[in-house]
Structure formats: structure tokens, C-alpha cells
Amino acid sequence: MPSPANRLAQFSESVIRGMTRLANSCGAINLSQGFPDFEPPEALLSALETATRGPYHQYAVTWGAPGFRQALAKKINRNTGLEIDPDQHLVVTCGSTEAMMVAMMTACNPGDKVIVFSPFYENYAADAILSGAEPIYVTLNAPDFGYDSDELAKAFEQNPKAIIVCNPSNPTGKVFTPNELQEILDLAEKHDAYVITDEPYEHIVYQPHVHTYAASLPGAFERVITCNSLSKTYSITGWRLGYVLASAEVIAQARKVHDFLTVGAAAPLQEAAIAGLELPDSYYIELQQAYTRKRDIFLGYLRQTGLPFTEPQGAYYVMVDISSLGFATDTEAAEWFAREIGVAGVPGSSFFREPEHRFIRFHFAKKEETLHAAGKKLLALSKRA
Template identity: 90%
Template sequence: MPTPANRLSQFSESVIRGMTRLANRCGAINLSQGFPDFDPPEEILSALETATRGPHHQYAVTWGAPRFREALAQKISRNTGLSIDPDQHLVVTCGSTEAMMVAMMTACNPGDKVIVFSPFYENYAADAILSGAEPIYVTLNAPDFGYNPQELEAAFEQKPKAIIVCNPSNPTGKVFTPEELTHIITLAEKHDAYVITDEPYEHIVYPPHVHTYAASLPGAWERVITCNSLSKTYSITGWRLGYVLAPQEVIAQARKVHDFLTVGAAAPLQEAAVSGLELPDQYYSDLQDLYSRKREVFLGYLRQTGLPFTEPQGAYYVMVDISSLGFETDTQAAEWFARKVGVAGVPGSSFFREPEHRFIRFHFAKKEETLHAAGKRLLLLADKDWLKSNR
């Protein structure tokens, strides 16, 4: 039998999705894979019912249905101050996951180097490898997960073709400041590199932090490739609707990559999602308030456990330091949490290039009753007698 491609030996299947399967097997509350257990906005659900009875069951335009792209361009223009042309600046993809792959394959040739901040969302290293690119890792340092400017500058000296920036960050919840993004863009301009941003948590940011669209910064438009999705903003992770935003010259090439990867995103879902893109600004204020409450509920329980954690500035993930529990690895700890505590998280090592085993990532994109149930289980960690008998 012939052997599979060598590049596939450089990474594993998704650890995050693996923890979901473990949670399902042991009946644990799943705070590993970041999807809500509550419904999308009613406007989207009603529009979906209508779309399923309409003429939207065949292929849409490969790079996105015109009505969807028009609504998307209007929303992006309103948020960023940029003048977005729906016909020239957008490719609609099957989620931000495909958007990242399209961006990488559009930007990079085999053998190019790509800067990846560590910790990173697990897809990024795999995207680089599948694109034939070589990752250069730059550390985000706990507890605030800022980067060392000198380390980043040294990475750019290796002449990368691109840098990937997740903002707000998964898994750390870090929100990059305008000054940090400007520094990154200045280095990219100096070394003629693309800045590939992944921004699906754009509307889930906690005051006083504010999301900055990298593409909107002075001099940034020509080299920023923005990847994004509707999954987190509208609680429709299963719909797999994302997009790439970039200058016309880049999008012309990205369309080719997307066409031969997936042909196109689901036509009826694009039609239904237009109603979400047309929601008023109040929806996004309410969404921020909703997640602020969820964050406080969940962090309140974590404080009672006594375990250190990093308070997220954006997104809905928390990196919890479990080193005091005495496990040899975070993978052992994550499996123990699922089986014994009844709450599933993700071993932090799956996000780090470095040999880091201190953290488990939990998320709080759940109904408040779900978070209370998970929190009460986590309070077992404050009971020394329970810990002694269950370790």
C-alpha cells in the first residue's frame, strides 16, 4: 500500500473536536468546543424557514450569493469605515476555517515562511503545513499574552510571506491594541509580507477593550487579508458561513482557490443570513452585554475554585492554570476533568508550540443555567477531601 503524504505526520486530528467526543461519551458539560447551546436570533430563524421554500436550493455564485455579499459589504463598511465593493473585495467561504485556508493558499508558495503567534488556534499550524509553508512561532507571554517586540522583529528578519493574527484571540482572549496592530503592519510593510487576520469574535469584546479592524488602519488595506465568519456573532456555527476580505488583486486569486476547494457555501443559508447582517447596531450592543454577563457568571465560579486564570479581554475562552492539581500533563488533567468533574475543556498544550502543560481552555458560550451547572461541578475543586479521594 502506498504511504499517505508526509506532511500529514506533522499534525494530528483536532484536539478540540476530540474533547467534544469525550464529553459526549462521559456525559460531561462540554466547555471545550466553542459553540452555543442557545438559538440564533429569531430574525434569522424566520428567514431560514422562508429560504427553504424559495428558489435557493442550487449553486449560488461561487464566491457568494449577490444579496449576501451586498449585505455583508454594507455591514463591513459600517463597522470599519472602509468602502467595500461586494463584487471586488469579498469571497464567501464555508466558515472562517475555509477562509483561513483560502488566505494561506492565496498568499503563500510552498517553502514560504509564515509567522504564527503561540498559543494559537490549532488550525493555523495545520493550514501553514498544508499550504507547504513553514511556521515561525512567536510567543504570546502569559499571563497577559502580550508579545515581545524584539522577538517579533527577529521573526520578520527571516523574511516571512505572511503573519497570522487572531483578534480577539482564540485561545487566550487577548485583544490586540491599535498600537500592536500598527507595529505588526509596519513590520509587514518593511518586509513585504501579508497580514492575515482572523476576526470571528469582532463583536465579543469586553470594555474597556475595543476591537480594531487591522484592515482599517492607515496604510494597511493593501496588505491585510481579513478572514471572518458569521458563526459566533449570530450563534450559527453549524451554518459554516465565512468570508475573505481583501483588495481586488488578492480576491481575484482567492476566488480561484475557493472555487476548487469547496465550490461555494450553502445557498439557502446565505439567503437566510442576510437578515442577520441587516440587524441594527443595538443587536451587537446586546450581544456584548450578553457575553459580559456569561463571563461574570463563569469567572465567579472559577474564582471560588482558587485556580488561577486569565480574564479574557474578548472572545469567550478562559485559560485556567491547573498546575497546582499535580497532573503530569494537561491532557491527563483534561480527561480527568471530563470524567471525574464532569466538565470538558481543552488541554492547553494543543495551542502551544512550546512544551506548555499548565493550562486548560474552557469556554462560556452557553446558557446561564448551563454555566451554573458547570460551575457547581467545578466547585468540587475547592473541596480538599473530594480532591483527595478522586485523584
């Protein structure tokens, strides 16, 4: 029998989705894989019902249904001030997961280098390997997960083709400031590199922090490739609707990659999702308020456990330091949490390039009653301590 491709030996199956399987098998509350246990907005559900009865059951335009791209361009303009041409600047993908793969394969040749901040969302390392690129890791230092400017500058001196910036960050909850983004853009311009941003948590940011769109900074649009999705903003992770936003020159190439990866995103879901893109500004205000309440509930229980954690500035994840509990590894700890405490998280080592075993990542994109139930289970940690 022939052997599978060598590159597949360089990464494993998703640890996050593995923890979901463990949670399901032992009946734990799943705070590992970041999907809600509540419904999308009613406007989306109504539009979905209508779309299933409409003439949308065959292929949409490969790079996105026209109505969806038009609504998306209007929303992006409202948020960023950028003048977006729906026919020139967008390609609709099967979630931000495909958007990142499209961006990487559009930007990078095999053998190119790509800067990745560590800790990172687990897909980024796999994206680099699958596209034939070599990651250069720059550390985000706990507990605030800031980066060292000198380390970043030295990484750029290795002449990378791109840098990946997740903002707000999964798994750390870090929100990059305008000054940080400008520093990254200045280095990218100096070394002629792309800035690939992943921004699915754009509307989940906690005061006083504010999300800055890198592409909206002066002179940045031609260099930034923005990846995004509707999954988190509208609680539709299963719809798998994402997009790449970039200059016309980049999108012309990205469409070719997308076409031969997936052909296109689901046509009826694109039609239904227009209703979400057209929701008023009040929806995003209420979303931020709702997630602020969820964060406060869950962090309140964590404080009672006495475990150190980094308060997230955005997204809906929290990195909890479990080193005081005496486990040999974070994987052992995460499995114990699921089986014995009844709350499943993700061992933090799956996000780090460094040999780091201090953290478990939990998410709080759940109903408030679910978070109270999980929090009460976590209080049992005081007995172990």
C-alpha cells in the same frame, strides 16, 4: 499499499473535537468546543424557514450570492468605514476555517515562512503545513499573553510571506491594541509581508477593550487579508458561513482557490443570513452585554476554585492554570475534569508550540443555567486541593 502524504504526519486530528467526543461519551458539560447551546436570533430562524421554500437550492455564484455579499459589504462599511465593493473585495467561504485556508494558499508559495503567535488556534499550524509553508512561532507570554517586540522583529527578519493574527484571540482572549496592530503592520510593510487576520469574535469584546480592524488602519487595506465568519456573532456555527476580505488583486486569486476547494457556501443559508447582517446596532450591544454576563458568571466560579486564570479581553474562552492540581500533563487533567468533575475543557498544550502543560481552555458560550451548572461542578475542585 502506498503511504499517505508525509505532511499528514506533522499534525493530529483536532484535539478540540476529540474533547467534545469525550464529553459526549461521559455526559460532561461540554466547555471544550466553542459552540452555543442557545438558538440564533429569531430573525435568522424566520429567514431560514423562508429560504428553504425559495429558489435557492442550486449553486449560488461561486464567490457568494449577490444579496449576501451586498449585505455583508454594508455591514463591514458600518463597522470599519472601509468602502467595500461586494463584487471586488469579498469571497464567501465555508466558514472562517475555509477562509483561513484560502488566505494561506493565496498568499503563500510552498517553502514560504509564516509567523504564528503561540498559543494559537489549532488550525493555523495545520493550515501552514497543508499549504506548504513553514511556521515561525512568536510567543504570547502568560499571564497577559502579550508579545515581545524584539522577538517579533527577529521573526520578521526571517523574511516571512505573512503573519497570522487572531483578534480577539482564540484561545487566550487577548485583544490586540491599535498600537500593537500598527507595529505588526509596520514590520509587515518593511519586510513586504501580508497580514492575515482571523476575526470571528469581532463583536465579543469586553469593556474597556475595543476591537480594531487591522484592515481599517491607514494604508493597511492592500496588505491585510481579513478572514471572518458569521458563526460566533449570530450563534450559527453549523451554518459554516465565512468570508475573505481583501484588495481586488488578492480576491481575484482567492476566488480561484475557493472555487476548487469547495465551489461555494450553502445557497439557502446565505439567503437566510442576510437577515442577520441587517440587524440593527442594538443587536451587537445586547450581544456584548450578554457575553459579559456569561463571562462574569463563569469567572465568578473560577475565582471560588482558587485556580489562577487570565481574564479574557474578548472572545469567549478562558485559559485556566491547573498546574497546582498535580497532574503529569494537561491532557491527563482535561480527561479527569471531563470524567470526574463533569466539565470538559481542552488541554492547553494543543495550542502551544512550546512544551506547555499548565493550562486548560474552557469556553462560556452557553446559557446562564448551563454555566451555573458547570460552575457548581467545578467547585468540587476544592476537595481535591
